[in-house]
Amino acid sequence: MPLPSRGALGTTAPVERARDLRGVAARMLGRLRPQRAAVAAVLVLSMCGILISAIGPRILGHATDLLFDGVIGARLPAGIDKAQAVADARARGEGTFADMLAAMDVVPGHGVDFGAVGRTLGLALGLYLVAALFIWVQARLLNVIVQRTLAGLRGEVAAKIHRLPLSHFDSRPRGELLSRVTNDVDNIATSVSMTVNQLLSSMLTLLAVLAMMLTISPTLTALAVATVPLSLWATRAITRRSRKLFAAQWRNTGELNAHIEETYSGFTLVRTYGHRDAARQRFTERNEQVYRASRSAQFLSGLVGPATTFVGNISYVAVAVVGGIEVATGQISLGGIQAFIQYVRQFNQPLAQVAGMYNTLQSGLASAERVFEFLDETEMTPDPPGRLPTGRGRPPRIVFDGVGFGYRPGRPVLESVTLTAEPGTTVAVVGPTGAGKTTLVNLLMRFYDPDAGRILFDGTDLATVGRAELRSRAGMVLQDTWLFDGTIAENIGYGRPGATEAEIHDAARSAFVDGFVSALPGGYDTRVGDTGAALSAGERQLITIARAFLARPDLLILDEATSSVDTRTELRIQRAMAELRRDRTCFIIAHRLSTIRDADLIVVLDGGRVLEQGGHRELLARRGAYWAMIQAAG
Incomplete structure (x- = not known):
């Protein structure tokens, strides 16, 4: 039976060095260069879909203003204009109502224009359908790009195996190598497929929503954005601790696979010499190491989502309170604050999505680093151009x-x-x-x-x-x-x-x-x-x-x-x-x-x-x- 490898219980596991996940991510993105045209199409489709979606809350806010203006207008006496209605309100001592009324597009004595409301809602529905079409096409195209890229990565790994010297395989457990070229590549495929689309849409959504929020209220926008550094700090603090654990998770997975491969290939000898209990014990130890690293990594990275959601809710409450005051004082319309609150939700949602999938992203990048380490291994010296002096069929000296x-x-x-x-x-x-x-x-x-x-x-x-x-x-x-x-x-x-x-x-x-x-x-x-x-x-x-x-x-x-x-x-x-x-x-x-x-x-x-x-x-x-x-x- 082989000796226990590093990290087994009862031995001193090496301290896992900090992984260059930023460099690995840049290297993965660099593999998209051969598909630049398709990537550009994805970006255009994403921007169009997200921009159209970002307009939706403004249109719905306008519909709310039409309804609210109609309700208030029906309560005002007919035959006067808005200026007279505002003056009458101030004369009665209703200054706050007068300020709000001055900011509204209201006609005294006129109720809700349901035709205008219907056209506005129809426009919003049409825009949402067009945006959904763009995003669906973009997702399909992006999936093709990702799968082509990963197919190329698998091909590189297979080709690399044949360019490595025999000393590389003689000095490493076969199970650990198999884990890199199978488990790690599969984990990259899963992680990239799940995260790239969300990352792209989240970044574009943040930019589009931020622009729309500024058009409504720069003050409320500053209030909503003020909590972003707190979210980033919480994310960074958590991920710095979970990063090493994800690297350890896949290293321990490789050691576990190496033990399984060794035990299975020599199963007859394991039984013959009565090492079944020892093999089970060693498997239990390796499995426990994988379990502990995986549990800790998933637990820590799983805290990112709740932390960013909590910080986002703080900004949501602050915007709702300050926005209510601005509506009451006529600084913003009711439909405007409704649209802004929707934008705040949309602004916080990408942050929460990115945080929620960060564990998957970190796991995939940790696997990518292991695969890139394999691809960077020293290869055999290139074959010289020389040929043997004699042809086939003649025994050599x-x-x-x-x-x-x-x-x-x-x-x-x-x-x-x-x-x-x-x-x-x-x-x-x-x-x-x-x-x-x-x-x-x-x-x-x-x-x-x-x-x-x-x-x-x-x-x-x-x-x-x-x-x-x-x-x-x-x-x-x-x-x-x-x-x-x-x-x-x-x-x-x-x-x-x-x-x-x-x-x-x-x-x-x-x-x-x-x-x-x-x-x-x-x-x-x-x-x-x-x-x-x-x-x-x-x-x-x-x-x-x-x-x-x-x-x-x-x-x-x-x-x-x-x-x-x-x-x-x-x-x-x-x-x-x-x-x-x-x-x-x-x-x-x-x-x-x-x-x-x-x-x-x-x-x-x-x-x-x-x-x-x-x-x-x-x-x-x-x-x-x-x-x-x-x-x-x-």
Whole structure:
């Protein structure tokens, strides 16, 4: 079982650094540049829809004035004008009523003009319908823009995986990487889809409503805006604390996924060695960490909405009180204060919406930062333009010339390794565990590049040759079998895309796969699953060997290729391997010394150095390291 990762209960979790969410947001917006025309259309549609909607309360306020003027006019005596009505009110000592009456458009003796009221309401309805149409079209177009952008992001992540060096994957849990490219990208999609439309409409609504409020009463507008800094301060104070928690939430989610992936992939061993309770306990600890971080982040960010709503209600009450006084003193009409109060609601609503979705926005930006960190990882050095000197069908001459390498600085795994594999020969590399045998293969395939020395392919330095060019000439059979979720035929055909069914079957027969496949109900169309659990270890190994047969490589690498098969199957494979190695340069990594006795050259590695090399009989005659290994093997 792997050791607990950072942050597990009982260990010291690292303090999460403050995230550059502003920079991440700018980077996300920068991805909209290829769709500038569509973004401009969205902005125009949004502005038109919101501006038309902003006019609505003014029109409804005018309808209220028509009704109120009619009601007051019907109560005044006919035959006099408004000036006389105002003078009469002042004469009676009703100064406040006189001030209000002076500000109204009233005709004494005339009641409500319902025709005018109806036309005004019809105009408002028409404008609201047009605004709704604009906003609906804008939302549809914006959704297309967002989904295209995120589809491009997924494509970048997939392409990035293939440009990363093998060292990146060797040094990180697979589950954590999968969490970044699946959970985090999906969270970005959800967050962006939910928030971008609201953010855009909220900002435009704030500007439009603010302009309409100024046309009604600059004094009341100043009163309404005065509470905005308080809302911003409350939002900033809360989000500064929740930001780290959202980053921790997704970091802990990655660690939880890594644990699940490790446990599931080794579930048989977990049960065999009685670690089910320990695995459950570790899962509980990881799950508790995710729960605590998520709960705290959601709780804190959830306070933003109530805080901004409370501050907004303070301004709403203040506007209602001061506005009532201004109506009574004739400084503003009843319809004007009604429209203004609606605008105050509209002004506070975007602030509350933005605050309410801030947790979703922060969560999405935290995921975006993790994805951008992945996209910013150091990539493999670009492939040089050089090509191999010989074409396919000719076994190469491989030379390791003073090769040195270490996975970490100051800790060499190979030191000054020099050996030569002549064309068409088989080189067996033996030695104790940790001697550097598999590292030798990793360098030969350019999964890593040497720190010192060079590797020559028919006299050409591999560092000057493209990786794809090299690997198109090579085939590998590894100790750890890899099968994907497909049929047996598809897994064998992976060795050479475009191979015919007959070629796949021929390769299967050469690797002794045909015998057990014919006994399966589905034959070559039997699905093996992504782990091949329905097949034995030996059968899975045979399928990977058949894959190598099909590839027809000039350079063949066998890394513990027969370690998982029984002795009888091993003998059959050895006969097949002898045919496979014919006219090919072959490297064999093996612990079973019986499998490499017929190798043309045996290289003994220990501690990253070549202790001795030669043929089987020659090395036995020297009575050196190889002879000691043979004696120890019995």
